[in-house]
Amino acid sequence: MNGRETFPRFLAIDIVLATVFIALASASDVSAQTSQETEFSVPVRIVPDKLSVQEDLRQRSAAERHDALDLEAQQRSAVAAERAAIASETQLWIGWLQLFVSVIGALGLIVTLLLTWASTKAAAAAAKAALDANMLARENFDLDQRPWIKLERPVIQLAEHRGTFAIQFSVEAINVGKTPAKETELHLQISFGKIVTPSVDGVEAYAQSVANPGTWRNSHKIVFPNAGRPMDDAVILDGPPPEGESCRIRYCVNYRGAPTSAIYHTAGEVTFPVSRLISSPKSQKNSWKYNFHGTGSVA
Structure with missing residues (x-):
């Protein structure tokens, strides 16, 4: 009889303890979650020391200077490329102009040579005509003055x-x-x-x-x-x-x-x-x- 009454009593105790344990575990989880949420929601400010600030400023300044130099180099490259293109185009026009002037000069030289040749030929013809005229005048003079x-x-x-x-x-x-x-x-x-x-x-x-x-x-x-x-x-x-x-x-x-x-x-x-x-x-x-x-x- 006592043994049968003791077994249900222990069973009830176990059930109560298990319920309490579960409740405590749940409360502990809720508390831990609440504590975790409360910890991350608080703002944290890290104050670096003076050396870290100077090193950071130096690295940032070096990066900015590198970026500025890189940008300046790119700009110079773009300007140089643009100037090269302009120079190439200008050189091309100068080349065409020089070719045109050379052709005009060659034509002018040919015309000059032709005019010089024509002038020389005309001068030679005039000299020959003058010589023939002098010879004819001499012959006429001799014929006029000779004995017959x-x-x-x-x-x-x-x-x-x-x-x-x-x-x-x-x-x-x-x-x-x-x-x-x-x-x-x-x-x-x-x-x-x-x-x-x-x-x-x-x-x-x-x-x-x-x-x-x-x-x-x-x-x-x-x-x-x-x-x-x-x-x-x-x-x-x-x-x-x-x-x-x-x-x-x-x-x-x-x-x-x-x-x-x-x-x-x-x-x-x-x-x-x-x-x-x-x-x-x-x-x-x-x-x-x-x-x-x-x-x-x-x-």
């Missing part, structure tokens, strides 16, 4: 002496120029054959062949202006003239001009039958009808 020998109709005779035959030739040389004709001399060339007409080329060729003063026999005759002088010569034949043939006499009078040493000549040619030379009397020689040709030029 004109030959009259020649007189031809056949002479015989003791079986020796000779053809005598005489012609009047008249100076129609303005200066004396010096060293005037007559040259003859006589041939026989079937001669029909005079030859101008033959007369000129003969005049050129006797133009050398070294072959002249007499160089002392002078014919003054507006004056005449007879020029005589004779050609000795090997025998009597051949009858039935024609005779051709080419003659040339050479002379020098007074202002210059140029050699001039006047030449001509006559053709006639030999029978007329033999049968005609001396008094009729001047009235002969024969072919006559004369030419005058510088030898």
Whole structure:
């Protein structure tokens, strides 16, 4: 009986104790939570010492200076990049301008060279024209001042002496120029054959062949202006003239001009039958009808 009553009593006590314990635990948790909440809600101010403040200020100042230097470097880089871009653009424009000026200069140099060449060519042409004009004026002066020998109709005779035959030739040389004709001399060339007409080329060729003063026999005759002088010569034949043939006499009078040493000549040619030379009397020689040709030029 006592044992049964004791067991419920202890059970009740245990239950009460457990309830109290739980209540205390809950109260302890609530108190701890309340204490924790009360602890964090109170503001805390930490007062650093003087060294920590100075170190913090130094680090902060160094960071700010680093940031300022970095920003300044970035700004300088940006300004340098901008200036480089401007310089590149300016250099590009300067390059184009220099190229343009160089092209203009090259074109100007080419134009200058062309103008210089044209000027030189014009100057050379003007100098040549002036030289030609001076030469022409000199030639005109020489032509105006030179002697001019004109030959009259020649007189031809056949002479015989003791079986020796000779053809005598005489012609009047008249100076129609303005200066004396010096060293005037007559040259003859006589041939026989079937001669029909005079030859101008033959007369000129003969005049050129006797133009050398070294072959002249007499160089002392002078014919003054507006004056005449007879020029005589004779050609000795090997025998009597051949009858039935024609005779051709080419003659040339050479002379020098007074202002210059140029050699001039006047030449001509006559053709006639030999029978007329033999049968005609001396008094009729001047009235002969024969072919006559004369030419005058510088030898």
